[in-house]
Amino acid sequence: MPLEESYEAVVIEPSPSSERAFLLANTLPSTLREMQEKHIIPVYSKDNEPLISHSDFIESALETVERLFPHESILEPSIRVSHPIKGRIPSARNKPAKDLEEWERTLYYERAAFVIEIPSIQEMVGDNQLSLTIGGVKAYNHDSLHQKKGVDEHFKVFIGFQNLVCTNLCVSTDGYLADLRVKSVAQLITAIEDLIRRYQLNKHLSLMRQLTEYYLTEQQFAQLIGRCRLYNFLPQAQKREIAPLLITDQQISMIARDYYRDHSFCREDDGRISLWKLYNLFTGALKSSYIDTFLDRNVNSLDFTEGILQTLQGLHTSEGWFLE
Numbered sequence: 001m002p003l004e005e006s007y008e009a010v011v012i013e014p015s016p017s018s019e020r021a022f023l024l025a026n027t028l029p030s031t032l033r034e035m036q037e038k039h040i041i042p043v044y045s046k047d048n049e050p051l052i053s054h055s056d057f058i059e060s061a062l063e064t065v066e067r068l069f070p071h072e073s074i075l076e077p078s079i080r081v082s083h084p085i086k087g088r089i090p091s092a093r094n095k096p097a098k099d100l101e102e103w104e105r106t107l108y109y110e111r112a113a114f115v116i117e118i119p120s121i122q123e124m125v126g127d128n129q130l131s132l133t134i135g136g137v138k139a140y141n142h143d144s145l146h147q148k149k150g151v152d153e154h155f156k157v158f159i160g161f162q163n164l165v166c167t168n169l170c171v172s173t174d175g176y177l178a179d180l181r182v183k184s185v186a187q188l189i190t191a192i193e194d195l196i197r198r199y200q201l202n203k204h205l206s207l208m209r210q211l212t213e214y215y216l217t218e219q220q221f222a223q224l225i226g227r228c229r230l231y232n233f234l235p236q237a238q239k240r241e242i243a244p245l246l247i248t249d250q251q252i253s254m255i256a257r258d259y260y261r262d263h264s265f266c267r268e269d270d271g272r273i274s275l276w277k278l279y280n281l282f283t284g285a286l287k288s289s290y291i292d293t294f295l296d297r298n299v300n301s302l303d304f305t306e307g308i309l310q311t312l313q314g315l316h317t318s319e320g321w322f323l324e
Contacts (some may be wrong), residue, residue, distance in 0.1 A: 022115050022167045025288040027080035032058055039108045049149035054112040057138050060185055064192045065116050065134050073120040082291050083110035111139040111291040123205055126212040126276050130161035139292040152181035156295050157192055159199045165264050168283035171298045172204045211276035214312045218271030227322040228252045243307050243318040246300040251285035279305040
């Protein structure tokens with residue numbers, strides 16, 4: 001096993017992960033078969049050589065997961081796509097768009113994200129069941145399509161957990177490659193395998209379980225939300241002294257709303273909220289992000305919550321500014 005400890009396989013009926021929306025806004029669901037059969041592959045303009053396609057990426061990750069976890073139950077990839085690039089075949093160049101036949105249209109999506117859930121590896125954090133999950137993001141807008149084949153192609157890859165209550169992703173820094181650059185599928189597979197083998201599962205779980213033991217009062221939560229809103233308007237010199245916060249104002253408003261309304265992660269009757277619930281309010285709000293930013297924000301939300309935890313433990317952290 002590539003992780004720190006072995007698991008006894010649990011028999012679970014296979015079901016498609018695609019039924020689980022881990023990312024919502026600005027995206028559409030897709031399937032691996034649809035990508036393989038209907039999506040064209042973008043090429044480098046100088047030599048017409050293909051880039052590594054979304055389907056190549058997902059197939060590589062799936063094959064790696066199946067090889068490293070041969071005795072586990074592995075669900076079909078859940079895929080979300082955005083920013084469609086539409087076209088048409090040359091013989092239909094003069095047709096009005098409304099008259100195009102389906103076979104005359106071409107399509108690919110600039111951005112795609114996917115998760116592969118392993119439901120036979122599950123852990124409990126608080127009252128929530130989590131499944132081990134591997135996934136990634138590919139956004140062609142980060143590549144230099146005007147060049148020749150052989151330049152770096154950019155990917156984001158992660159291993160972490162998915163909260164089965166809400167399908168929120170839980171990703172830590174050591175389970176994330178934010179700027180993976182490769183030139184071939186073989187290099188991509190090697191990088192995915194290395195990430196899975198290096199991932200410190202127990203350390204990640206230990207941190208999340210600590211979050212269940214610490215609480216913010218209603219006043220502290222209100223203070224934190226207010227400071228989150230102020231953060232982006234700080235003078236740059238002061239901002240550099242504070243831990244980065246990548247969440248948007250709209251997402252901060254969603255967190256404030258769900259503090260009262262979320263069925264699973266709202267406040268206690270006395271107004272307190274555990275850091276575990278706060279973290280899930282953050283990751284829930286981040287599901288409204290664009291595909292190419294949501295993983296960075298997800299990792300940032302755990303780093304931020306860990307900083308708040310350390311502040312409550314009496315340690316000096318730059319996140320302490322949010323509770324001053």
